[in-house]
Amino acid sequence: MRLDVFFTPDELAATDIREHVAIVVDVLRATSVIAQAIASGAKVIYPADTTEEAVRLGQNLDRAELILCGERGGIRIEGFDLGNSPLEFTPDTVGGRTLVMNTTNGTPALVAASTAARTLSASFLNLGAVAKAVAREQAVSIICAGRERRFALEDAVCAGMLIERLQKGRKSGPLNDAAAAALVLAKRYEGDLDAMMRTTAAGRQLMEIGHDHDVVYCAGLDQLDVVPRLEDRRITA
Numbered sequence: 001m002r003l004d005v006f007f008t009p010d011e012l013a014a015t016d017i018r019e020h021v022a023i024v025v026d027v028l029r030a031t032s033v034i035a036q037a038i039a040s041g042a043k044v045i046y047p048a049d050t051t052e053e054a055v056r057l058g059q060n061l062d063r064a065e066l067i068l069c070g071e072r073g074g075i076r077i078e079g080f081d082l083g084n085s086p087l088e089f090t091p092d093t094v095g096g097r098t099l100v101m102n103t104t105n106g107t108p109a110l111v112a113a114s115t116a117a118r119t120l121s122a123s124f125l126n127l128g129a130v131a132k133a134v135a136r137e138q139a140v141s142i143i144c145a146g147r148e149r150r151f152a153l154e155d156a157v158c159a160g161m162l163i164e165r166l167q168k169g170r171k172s173g174p175l176n177d178a179a180a181a182a183l184v185l186a187k188r189y190e191g192d193l194d195a196m197m198r199t200t201a202a203g204r205q206l207m208e209i210g211h212d213h214d215v216v217y218c219a220g221l222d223q224l225d226v227v228p229r230l231e232d233r234r235i236t237a
């Protein structure tokens with residue numbers, strides 16, 4: 001299995017991933033929210049590249065069934081129903097509903113990765129489920145959302161832990177340099193994800209706006225047995 005990591009979606013620019021399985025990671029918090037929403041029974045999630053696109057998408061859907069969700073600066077976007085805390089996405093709130101989601105880094109990363117043969121969404125919460133789902137693939141590209149087009153430590157550690165799971169008990173093919181680096185970071189931090197996330201730029205911002213509980217929750221490993229898949233701009237289980 002060939003394994004590549006991209007620390008930001010911009011790094012994808014020169015790479016053709018049409019034959020690859022893409023796994024998008026935005027631990028704080030978009031892909032953690034997507035795993036939680038799917039586990040809570042959300043029917044479908046439309047990731048939007050911009051807030052304007054989200055509103056436009058919402059106008060074509062049945063408002064009674066629709067939930068507009070997303071953040072800017074970690075705070076719920078004005079006029080939207082939900083923000084981007086996984087703790088808001090309960091079965092009562094999103095069960096059977098249609099979600100249109102826009103976030104700063106995560107949803108644009110999903111849109112950027114949608115050219116892949118198969119596009120999945122991973123976080124620490126559903127790490128094992130996603131690793132199992134791609135175990136037999138030939139080429140896997142792990143795309144980190146990063147933070148405002150820069151490296152995000154929590155995403156790189158998650159990518160490294162995915163590689164560890166995919167290499168376990170099998171001969172692994174070549175790794176690109178980012179994948180090799182992500183593996184080293186995973187070995188350094190996998191013992192205490194919560195402490196690591198509290199040191200990151202995204203983690204600190206969330207704590208500054210009173211979302212400590214999200215940092216703790218998103219550090220939960222293998223809590224959700226879900227594999228969200230993006231196809232035709234729709235994410236379903």
Ligand code: MLT
Pocket residue numbers: 026028029030031071073074075084103104105106107145
């Ligand atoms: C993002 O997509 O940028 C993050 O999920 C932002 C956040 O949740 O605060």
